[in-house]
Amino acid sequence: MARIENYGHELPTEQDAVKALADLVGPQMAEGLWSLAVQALGMRRPVVDPAALRRVAEHVMEVGELSRVAGRSLKVRIITYEALARTVSS
């Protein structure tokens, strides 16, 4: 039987998770995001249990999604302000 190696079939650890996040957003942001997510869920680090890891992963996803919505909202409000200010000053 062929051996399956390096196909991601091992349970990710918290360390794996934070590193993967850090590769995208930098180490400080990753540590902060992960720690705050764990805290928001009423858990403590290190998160080890698969179900708990999943909850944190899902919370990080939700924070990302809501941040994107809030960011776009903020951008609209800022550009509106700038556009109106140009109108007043012209």
Place this chain on the structure above:
Amino acid sequence: MTTLRYPEVRDRARLLEVARLGVDVDEPREYLTELVEEVAARMGTPLAMVTGLLSDAQVFLAGRGPVPEWVTEVGGTPIEWAFCGPLLRSEEARYVNDFTADAEFQDNPLVTRDGVRSYIGAPVISSRGLVLGSVCGLDLCPREFDAAHLQLVQDLADETARRIESHAFPDEYA
């Protein structure tokens, strides 16, 4: 930031649905163009649009008509300017014959600055029952609308919801 007239706009489940369906993403949505054209044609309104209601802003997913240049640049307005706020609460199509006589909207900058006078709109509601935004027609003069107009704009809003969802998850709608 001012107190929200419709705090429902910040409902977490609703905003997650907005994100899930990509309503907040700034991208062209040609699949909605014919719907706004139909709103304008059937309602006889020079302006028609599909809006997305975010947390602190509304964004325009599609639109047609003489929109002020700065609005095109922004791609939306602060949420306080949205005429479709009431739809979050009623979840029913509604119209306003003359904004200058409407206590809620008579001071709205889109009325006082940009001359919008009348409106007909319906909520775009996802298959999970959450209000994403609206389909609406706007005019620069007072207008009379009737029950047939309300049904039509609601039908177009329902189709808008279907298209947004099928675009976000094409495999589920294939």
